[in-house]
Amino acid sequence: MLEGIMIGLTAALSIQNLLMVIAGCLIGTFIGMLPGLGPMSIIAIMIPVAITLGDPTAALILLAGVYYGAIFGGSTSSILLNAPGVAGTVATSFDGYPMARKGQAGKALTIAAVASFAGGTIGAILLMIFAPALSSVALLFHSAEYFALMVVGLSAIAAFAGTGQVAKALMMTILGLILATVGEGALFNMPRFTLGLMDLQSGISFITLAMAMFALPEAMFLVLNPLRGANADGSGSNKITGLRFSREEAKAMAPVIGRQSIQGFFIGVLPGAGATIASFLGYAVERNIAKGEEQAEFGKGSVKGLAAPETANNAACTGSFVPLLTLGIPGSGTTAILLGALIALNVTPGPRLMTDTPEVFWAVIISMFIGNLVLLILNLPLIPYIAKILAIPRNYLIPFILFFTLMGAYIGQNNATELLILVGLGVMATILRFADYPLAPLLIGFILGTMLEDNFARSMQLYRGLDFIVERPMTLALLVLAMLLVLLPSYRARRARRRAEGVADGD
Amino acid sequence: MVLDRWIALIFIAFCCVYGYLAYFTMDQLLPPFMQRNPVWPSTFPKVLSVLGVVVGLIVLLGLEKPSGDSEPSATDINYRRLHEYKLGQALMLLGLMVAYALALRPIGFLLATTLFLAAGSAVLGERKWHVMIPVAMIATGCVWYLVQEVLGIFLRPFPYFMGI
Numbered sequence: 001m002l003e004g005i006m007i008g009l010t011a012a013l014s015i016q017n018l019l020m021v022i023a024g025c026l027i028g029t030f031i032g033m034l035p036g037l038g039p040m041s042i043i044a045i046m047i048p049v050a051i052t053l054g055d056p057t058a059a060l061i062l063l064a065g066v067y068y069g070a071i072f073g074g075s076t077s078s079i080l081l082n083a084p085g086v087a088g089t090v091a092t093s094f095d096g097y098p099m100a101r102k103g104q105a106g107k108a109l110t111i112a113a114v115a116s117f118a119g120g121t122i123g124a125i126l127l128m129i130f131a132p133a134l135s136s137v138a139l140l141f142h143s144a145e146y147f148a149l150m151v152v153g154l155s156a157i158a159a160f161a162g163t164g165q166v167a168k169a170l171m172m173t174i175l176g177l178i179l180a181t182v183g184e185g186a187l188f189n190m191p192r193f194t195l196g197l198m199d200l201q202s203g204i205s206f207i208t209l210a211m212a213m214f215a216l217p218e219a220m221f222l223v224l225n226p227l228r229g230a231n232a233d234g235s236g237s238n239k240i241t242g243l244r245f246s247r248e249e250a251k252a253m254a255p256v257i258g259r260q261s262i263q264g265f266f267i268g269v270l271p272g273a274g275a276t277i278a279s280f281l282g283y284a285v286e287r288n289i290a291k292g293e294e295q296a297e298f299g300k301g302s303v304k305g306l307a308a309p310e311t312a313n314n315a316a317c318t319g320s321f322v323p324l325l326t327l328g329i330p331g332s333g334t335t336a337i338l339l340g341a342l343i344a345l346n347v348t349p350g351p352r353l354m355t356d357t358p359e360v361f362w363a364v365i366i367s368m369f370i371g372n373l374v375l376l377i378l379n380l381p382l383i384p385y386i387a388k389i390l391a392i393p394r395n396y397l398i399p400f401i402l403f404f405t406l407m408g409a410y411i412g413q414n415n416a417t418e419l420l421i422l423v424g425l426g427v428m429a430t431i432l433r434f435a436d437y438p439l440a441p442l443l444i445g446f447i448l449g450t451m452l453e454d455n456f457a458r459s460m461q462l463y464r465g466l467d468f469i470v471e472r473p474m475t476l477a478l479l480v481l482a483m484l485l486v487l488l489p490s491y492r493a494r495r496a497r498r499r500a501e502g503v504a505d506g507d
Numbered sequence: 508m509v510l511d512r513w514i515a516l517i518f519i520a521f522c523c524v525y526g527y528l529a530y531f532t533m534d535q536l537l538p539p540f541m542q543r544n545p546v547w548p549s550t551f552p553k554v555l556s557v558l559g560v561v562v563g564l565i566v567l568l569g570l571e572k573p574s575g576d577s578e579p580s581a582t583d584i585n586y587r588r589l590h591e592y593k594l595g596q597a598l599m600l601l602g603l604m605v606a607y608a609l610a611l612r613p614i615g616f617l618l619a620t621t622l623f624l625a626a627g628s629a630v631l632g633e634r635k636w637h638v639m640i641p642v643a644m645i646a647t648g649c650v651w652y653l654v655q656e657v658l659g660i661f662l663r664p665f666p667y668f669m670g671i
Contacts (some may be wrong), residue, residue: 045659167565168511171518174559178525181552188548190536193528223600223631224592396642399627402604403620407650410611411660419608423601434589435511453551460546490571 005128008362011057012370020053020062021367025375028069033077033386039070040334047341056345056360061367063338068120068371071275071317072379075112075310080105080389081401083215083408087206087447088275088313090440091283093214095298095305102301105387107245111303112310113379115257119311120372122261123268123318128365131322141270144459144468148478149270150452153277155482156284157441159489166489169441172432176445177452179204185453199417208413208422209446211405213439216426219401221433226394245303252294253307256286264312268319275313275320276447282312318368325349325361512567519563526556599630615665620647 011017024046031042046066050059071088078084079096092112099108141149158169182193183203194200245253260282267278286308287298298305317334324335328349342349347360354361379386392400409422429439459468459475469476529552537547565571607623624643633639654660 167562167571170562171515171559171566174522174555174562175518177555178522178552178559181555185548188541190548192533192548192552193525220597220600223597224589224594226593395628395631395633396639398600398631399624400646402600402627403624406604406607407654411654414661416608416611419611420605423604423608427601431510432514435509435514437511437514456551457546460550461544465545493571 004358004362005366007359008364008366011359011363012061012366017058017061017367018370020058021065021370021374022378024062024065024067025069025371025378028066028071029073029076029375029379029382030069032070032073039067039074040337042066042070043334043337043341047337047344050341051344054345056342056347056357057363059341059345060338060360060364061370063341064364064367065371065374067317067334067338068116068314068368068375071314072113072116072375075116076109076386079108079112079306080387081215081404082218083401083405084210087210087443088279088317089309090210090214090276090443091279091309092306092313094283094309094440095300095302097218098299098301099306100387104301106383108301108306109383109387110380111245111249111253111306113376113383115253115307115310116314117372117376118257119261119264119314120318121369122258123265123315124365124368124372126262126265126315127318127321127368131326142459142472143455143462144472144475145478146270147452147455147459148475148482150277150448150455152478152482152485153281154441154445154448154452155485157280157444159485165438166486168436169438170486172437172439172442173445176442176447177449179209179442180446180449181453185450199415199421204421204425204446205409205413205418206447208409208418209425210443211408212422212425213429213443215401215405215408216422217430217433217439219398219405220426220430222394222398222401249303252303256304256307257311260286260308260311261315264315265319267312268316269322275316276444278316278319279309279313280444282308314372321364321368325353325364328353512569515563515566519560519567522556522559522563525552526560529553529556596630596632600627603627603630612663613667615667615669616651616662617647617664618666620650 012021027046028039028042031045032039043063043066046063050062053059053062074084074089075092075096078089078093079100082093082097084090084093096108096112099105154173158166158173180203182200184191184194184201191201263285264275264278264282267281268275283298283305286304287295290298290302290304294302294304320335324339328339339349347353347357389397405426406419406422409418410416432439432442460466462468463471469479529549533549533552534542534547537549541547603623603626607619610619610622621640621643624646625639628639628643651662651664655662655664
């Protein structure tokens with residue numbers, strides 16, 4: 001392994017490759033900030049540039065820089081504008097945006113940068129150690145287990161919505177799943193619920209729904225109540241105070257980062273919605289194990305709540321390289337595009353990659369370290385300037401937020417009907433927020449809906465019916481876990497209430 | 508009835524319509540060879556519609572007791588006093604977004620976006636036209652250049668009669 005690291009270092013540390021990584025990080029960060037352009041589309045755009053470089057190592061280093069930059073840029077718009085451009089950064093906005101509203105935008109961005117750095121770096125170390133062994137574990141997961149794993153994910157999100165909110169969160173999850181069935185599914189090639197409209201044939205796009213659920217209602221709330229633009233205490237100024245976090249906050253964050261790097265990495269190894277599931281599960285787990293006061297902080301600007309999804313999604317991104325590099329199977333959309341780039345560069349990822357072209361394998365891993373490091377060095381000084389976005393006067397900021405939501409929905413599809421769908425869903429989301437319905441489960445249900453159905457249908461076909469539930473013990477165990485997750489909160493609440501009543505009766 | 512229960516009622520009605528479509532209209536279109544499959548395109552929607560009605564009823568009937576209501580903060584929105592907020596501005600902005608969606612193709616990106624940004628600020632009460640219009644124009648130009656020229660995603664810049 002040591003020899004491999006040396007090969008990777010010599011390849012990655014040449015002047016040309018260092019320039020590549022810096023350029024990649026910068027391009028990724030700036031384009032990633034535009035909602036609607038996630039890492040996947042940015043990498044796709046950069047592929048022609050990378051291929052013309054001709055050297056696979058340099059190309060991969062450039063793309064890795066773009067990748068990490070784009071993820072960080074996506075977190076920026078989640079934190080500052082509540083407009084998550086990528087599914088993986090939705091959970092970042094849960095606590096990042098409240099922090100920015102409290103006037104701690106600089107701190108929030110710093111925490112995001114540090115957490116991403118830690119997650120990415122620890123993930124890369126784990127990748128070096130575990131890559132070969134993990135590929136065989138990932139193969140043990142069949143469609144039945146994926147189906148069950150997603151059911152667990154969805155129930156976990158609903159179950160952690162808070163007391164008295166579980167039914168509402170479940171309702172939103174189901175609405176998300178219903179929205180995901182619109183359009184032509186990959187498995188059946190049959191248009192469903194399109195109401196005869198051509199524009200619905202390809203379904204509702206993720207980015208439209210994300211903008212409609214988060215950015216639009218937030219902008220509407222800002223318009224409705226001008227006080228909201230001010231700090232929570234109503235003091236009005238948008239000063240960016242303090243970029244640093246205190247020693248206590250660092251202490252609170254450290255175990256979260258440690259746990260989430262490992263958990264996120266292992267979730268990322270499983271092919272599927274790696275970074276997204278990792279960030280939501282990371283958030284849910286940290287919220288559940290936090291104690292009393294800290295738990296109440298979640299969703300209102302908790303340091304832990306911001307660090308958890310940021311660490312987890314970066315670690316998972318690194319983890320998603322395991323199946324790509326060891327099996328040649330891309331586990332996510334982004335790695336699928338990277339696979340395309342590798343093949344165009346005459347490198348075939350797979351079990352023989354490590355033996356045939358070790359310099360590529362190790363250069364990718366080393367470039368992950370360098371990419372993360374450069375990103376941290378580049379972005380920390382830039383944070384005060386990025387955070388100044390919030391100091392733009394309200395009369396200018398709101399039209400721009402609305403414009404970027406519209407652009408995000410438009411660029412991906414080039415379809416003006418998408419904009420009308422966006423406004424319609426946005427109005428619906430605003431009304432749902434008035435009634436205190438959580439919107440995140442809706443979006444998560446939508447993201448996981450297609451995969452959930454595909455895996456469900458595939459296992460049904462493999463086992464000619466529902467037998468897979470009993471025949472595969474891991475599936476059964478996961479489904480039982482999901483049931484427990486949904487039922488436990490109401491059982492606990494009922495017991496607590498009964499106990500409280502008993503005390504009142506003098507029992 | 509409070510708003511969240513009304514929404515639950517609407518959701519149940521929606522699930523019923525959705526379930527009706529799944530149970531009674533989708534399977535007729537299924538070609539015979541697919542009917543031998545254990546799973547049909549309508550299977551998942553059928554399950555969802557039943558689950559949706561059950562969960563909707565739980566919310567509607569208030570079977571899950573809410574936890575003690577916390578006081579809403581000054582910056583949150585209370586829908587019962589919606590008229591006290593700047594509802595007019597919000598509705599006008601929504602109308603502006605719809606207008607933008609409809610106008611984007613016919614009048615081109617540059618004109619539509621400049622008008623949208625300037626009109627949006629105007630709706631929010633900005634009256635410094637000498638600042639607003641240049642800002643809107645420069646921003647539009649930058650975004651168009653970035654998206655069209657750098658990223659290579661086509662956005663028609665000019666109105667339809669100018670031929671591009």
